[in-house]
Amino acid sequence: MNRVSLTIISSLENSRLAGLCAREIACRTFNNEALAEIELATVEAVNNCIEHACSGSNKHQITIEFLLSEDRLTIELIDHGKPIEPEWLDNLNANFECDDADLENLSEGGRGLKIVKSCMDEVSYQNRNEYNRWLLIKYIGVNTN
């Protein structure tokens, strides 16, 4: 079992660090496609914490714990920012929609959490009094696509 804990300042530059750390921890266990999904999901989840829970401020800390066990990689993110709005959680299960005939109304954003959900096998969110907790799980040897 491998457990790594990383605490970062809530700066977008550090999302890269979290993503690369996830990839490195998972690199001997997952194939390239899964590694890309794990890195992307981690970056998107950290971006979400920074941009929404921390309102883009770099004065917060985010703790990310990576736990590689026999059958899964678990990534836990904890921030002490504001809780996520319920309608954002609806985004988790929404489909990617696009209408190529209606480009002007195509949104630039709003895909981050959907990407997290699509790239991982399980995604959950809890708001406790003092903190937000995201849990991302990727099972070893399971093709999510």
Place this chain on the structure above:
Amino acid sequence: MKFDERQEPEAMVVKPLENRLDSYVADEFKVYMKNIVQNGHLKIVLDLSDIDFVDSSGLGAIIATTIALRPQGQLIVCNARDSVLALFRLTRMDRVIPMKSDVQEALRTMSSE
């Protein structure tokens, strides 16, 4: 963020000289591309050969460029690596933004339209 750009007869070819197009550089990318559009370049080939990671913010910046070019102009993406291509497919943006395998194919497509 650094870029290489060159004007071809069919289009302006823009190549980001970075390996990540993510939330940290997305705004800078968007401003750079917007300036190119405002300078009258309405046909742009975006060469992603150096990019090995794009997140939703980077994708959003590419979408913003596509929108800025409408209705007269066009953006074609080329040389996307597998992980980048996977993001476009996952989000279905490959249906909205034309993607070609290399710069020459992108330029041929541009000249035929």
